[in-house]
Amino acid sequence: MIVIEKYNDSLHNPYWKFQLGPEAYEIKDTPMRVEAIKKVLREDKRFKFVTAREFPERYIAKIHPYHDYIKKTAASMKEGEEFYPDLFPGEGAHLPKVVDSPLWGGIWCTDAVTPITQKTYDVARASAETALTGAEMLRDHKQNRVYALCRPSGHHAGPRVFGGYCYFNNAATAAEYLLPSGTVAIVDLDFHHGNGTQEFFQEVKSVFTASIHCDPSIEYPYFWGYADEKGKGQAVGTNHNEPLPKKTELHEYLKAVGRIVEKIRAYQPAFLIIAAGFDTHEDDPIGGFNLHTHDYFEIGKAFSLLNIPTLICQEGGYNTATVGECVKNFLLAFEK
Numbered sequence: 529m530i531v532i533e534k535y536n537d538s539l540h541n542p543y544w545k546f547q548l549g550p551e552a553y554e555i556k557d558t559p560m561r562v563e564a565i566k567k568v569l570r571e572d573k574r575f576k577f578v579t580a581r582e583f584p585e586r587y588i589a590k591i592h593p594y595h596d597y598i599k600k601t602a603a604s605m606k607e608g609e610e611f612y613p614d615l616f617p618g619e620g621a622h623l624p625k626v627v628d629s630p631l632w633g634g635i636w637c638t639d640a641v642t643p644i645t646q647k648t649y650d651v652a653r654a655s656a657e658t659a660l661t662g663a664e665m666l667r668d669h670k671q672n673r674v675y676a677l678c679r680p681s682g683h684h685a686g687p688r689v690f691g692g693y694c695y696f697n698n699a700a701t702a703a704e705y706l707l708p709s710g711t712v713a714i715v716d717l718d719f720h721h722g723n724g725t726q727e728f729f730q731e732v733k734s735v736f737t738a739s740i741h742c743d744p745s746i747e748y749p750y751f752w753g754y755a756d757e758k759g760k761g762q763a764v765g766t767n768h769n770e771p772l773p774k775k776t777e778l779h780e781y782l783k784a785v786g787r788i789v790e791k792i793r794a795y796q797p798a799f800l801i802i803a804a805g806f807d808t809h810e811d812d813p814i815g816g817f818n819l820h821t822h823d824y825f826e827i828g829k830a831f832s833l834l835n836i837p838t839l840i841c842q843e844g845g846y847n848t849a850t851v852g853e854c855v856k857n858f859l860l861a862f863e864k
């Protein structure tokens with residue numbers, strides 16, 4: 529299987545996040561995650577590494593209204609500085625016509641865990657280009673199954689706001705790229721609901737979105753991910769959420785997978801994108817389903833058997849001792 533990597537992920541290493549009370553916490557999304565995944569995949573000859581190519585900025589800018597904000601803010605940062613939006617105006621605020629200061633970031637951002645550093649724009653863009661490179665391979669029939677080793681993740685970044693460690697939505701960018709060539713289904717398997725991805729396509733009939741995640745009444749992102757969110761307007765019926773309790777075991781997890789597989793089969797998309805998070809692992813420091821390292825093969829198999837050209841985009845997964853093996857097991861299910 530082709531593994532698409534990029535060159536500058538290690539430049540993205542913000543340190544603090546402000547969440548859940550007065551303390552600042554270390555950000556768990558470190559470059560070590562990618563190194564851990566690469567180390568395991570490099571040891572197996574079935575994986576072939578390809579460097580992501582550059583794409584014109586417009587592929588990312590056209591769907592992310594905060595593209596220029598992130599780019600300009602990053603360019604205004606000194607080395608080592610981290611900027612955290614901390615003023616969130618909410619609905620009904622008098623918004624200025626020109627937004628040209630980092631201080632306005634609360635218009636575009638949901639939280640204070642997604643800081644902007646000098647390199648944030650470069651690495652977030654390269655992460656989206658990693659997904660775009662994979663999408664291009666599928667579109668041009670060069671590959672049938674591709675893994676994009678994206679970091680930062682993308683699934684919490686939406687059409688209005690970014691947040692949750694995510695700046696640009698990699699899976700959504702790839703889906704937009706593929707849409708002129710056919711319909712798309714996106715399945716999000718991260719422990720946290722893919723709220724950004726859902727919002728991108730909730731009124732778009734030509735993209736089916738589904739997510740299996742921890743019940744948002746007790747887990748981030750709290751305000752999205754409930755079972756009654758089924759799409760809007762002409763697209764009602766093209767979104768499917770499977771909120772599950774903490775500590776869910778494989779048996780119950782696979783039932784949710786089965787329900788989604790059936791829906792995808794009925795939808796018959798031309799392309800499948802899997803936003804693959806591995807913070808569902810039993811030992812993940814942020815997540816907390818009871819999935820074991822070897823379970824990911826069986827989960828991957830259920831989607832592989834659909835036999836649809838598939839792009840797998842990396843999302844979360846924060847235990848650097850286990851994430852590499854989890855990714856490998858998942859990807860091997862897609863080997864022919």
Ligand SMILES: [Zn+2]
Pocket residue numbers: 718719720805807844845
């Ligand atoms: Zn997650």
